[in-house]
Amino acid sequence: MNLYEKLAKELEKQIKNGAYQFGERLPSVRQLHRETSMSISTVLQTMYLLEAKGLVEARPKRGYFVSFSPNQNVQTPVVYRPTTKEGRGSIDDTIQQVYGKNEPHDSVTNFSIGVPSSTMLPIARLKKIVRQTMLDLTDACVHYEPIMGNPYLRRQVAQRTSLWENGLSPDDLITTNGCMNALALALMTITKKGDRIITESPVYFGTLQLAKSLGLEVVEMATHSEYGLDMEEVKKTLKKIDIAAVVVVSNFSNPLGYSMSAQSKRTLVKICTNHQVPLIEEDLYGDVFFGPERPVPCKSFDKAGIVLWCSSVSKTLAPGYRVGWIAAGKYMDEVLKTKLYHQVASPSLTHEVVARFMDKGRYDNHLRQLRVSLHHNLLRYLQIIQEYFPENTKTTFPNGGFLLWVELDPRIDTSQLYEPALSLGIKYAPGRMFTLRDQYTNCLRLSFGLDWNEQTANALTKLGLLLQHQLVNY
Structure with a gap:
């Protein structure tokens, strides 16, 4: 330093x-x-x-x-305990409402989007590498990759784990079409229709939709907004009922933004190992840390091969390239079979390009700039939320990623306010999308991955004033 x-x-x-x-x-x-x-x-x-x-x-x-003190008037939600009440209606309706319509880009400030702004991504450098790759490779990337995936990419990813307690080798990794595909391969391999899986609560809606498509029952666990899963509740649940897998976003979770401590990760790995329950870990935000060093994943503490570590560059480098990977531990052979049956191979060109970008420090240089921009955005968002949102608003304070969870007055229903906000040119993700239960209706998720400019600041201010106006009318 x-x-x-x-x-x-x-x-x-x-x-x-x-x-x-x-x-x-x-x-x-x-x-x-x-x-x-x-x-x-x-x-x-x-x-x-x-x-x-x-x-x-x-x-x-x-x-x-x-210009801003993070501790000034910040109220942080503490523990979310899932209700036993079934949710009213399907979350598919809300997801369709938010992501099913394509409004004109210029007219809407989209706080619901789950990727950083394209201006934060190294598009010019990626274009250059794409052109060079096509010139260098005689087959122009038209042939199938090995079933395990691009060797160059697997080597680059393995090198990034060299400081872990249990670092990975290229042979521990399988490439995938993004992190969601890695999660799907993991669940298709180790679960069957009717099985139960444990997740955080609130939990990323994509995980809920995937579980539903596979016929799985989701058991939402109490989750601390700063520390993550309640370990005692996980242990009690594993003793009481059959669980096929635990699914967790360990670093800067979606949507709460928390990062589990190293000790919590070690404890969770130990619990899953003792019960012989696979731990599926999504770690696609871990490289976007605001602290002094990258938080290690649960996989770092895995000696028994119980953890299936899923990650990608979809949130840091190139969302549309669909480049991800999975370190499947002792389930490696089964996951390889699942990939073969469902995909045959991963895309050759984009995986080769990302491997080349990771080499020679390009990726780390990009990440340093990205982290500074996103940290700046987070502080600006919190400043406006403190100034213009209702007084009893609570927010998480993530130390990485680009997602912010906002808890509002219990009288506010963010699903009902979605259309009025859209009429002002504002999109956000209502909290109801992140659970199968009747809860989080007074919450919303904001992305601070947008460019910080006058339009973003004005839209966030308008959203706060809309929420205040809603409370006045009660």
Whole structure:
């Protein structure tokens, strides 16, 4: 870590702890130069980094001021305990309402979208690699890949696990058409119609739809908005009823945004190992961390091969390329058979391109820029939510990813407010989409992966005012 990064980390810690509060002036560049013995240029680099993260703003001839304090008036939801009441109607209706219509792009600010803005992705560099790949490979990627997938890609992914407790080799990995495809292969392999699976609550609606299509029963578990699954409840459930698999998004979950602690991950792996229940881990947001280092996945603690680790670059690099992978542990041979029966092979060109992009540090350079942009966005979103949303609004505070969970007054139904919001040019994901039970109707999920500009800020402000107006009418 460079000197300016160390100083920035310390100042960020002080801002987040409230030592420097919103609107307060930070020590001057010259004062920090004298106190730290760092050069003026190094101190300025520190300020530029804090400014890029949205923590400070420069005021001409006055210095740098705290632009937002994350702890100021933030209310965080704690534990979500699933109700026993069956949900009214199908979540398919709500999903169709949100994603089934294609409104003109320019007229709608789409907070429901589950990928970063295209301006945050290295499109020009990817285009260059696509062209070069077609020139380099004599078969122009027209032939089938090996059933395990592109060897170059598997090698690059394996190298990224070298610091784990139990790092992977290329032979531990199977390429897939994105993370959702990896999850589908895992569930098709280890479950059968009528089986039960454990998930978080709230849980990504795509997981619920996939489980439904396979005839599986979803058992939603109590989930802490900061720490994840309630481990004691998981243990009790595994003792009481037959469970075919536990499915979890371990890092920066969708939709809550939390990341399980390393100890919780270790504990969950141990629980599943003791009960011989497969743990399917989705880890597609783990590379988008805002802290000092990437959080390890549950797979890192897996010695028995019980964890099926699923990931992709769909949330970080190229959503449309459909490049993912699965490390299936002791279920490797069975997952390979499932892939062969359902897919035959993975797309050759896009998987080769992503492998080349991962090589020589290109991917890591891109991720560093992406993380700064998304962290900046998160802080800006929270600032507007605090200023314009109803007073009793609660939000999660994710330390990575790009999804924010918002809990509103119990009288508000975000499904009913969806159309009024759309008439203002605003789309979001109602909380009812993320459960099969009658709950979370007063919640919504926002993506902070959009470009931060005047349109985004105005749309978020309008949404807050709409919610306030709704409460006034009760």
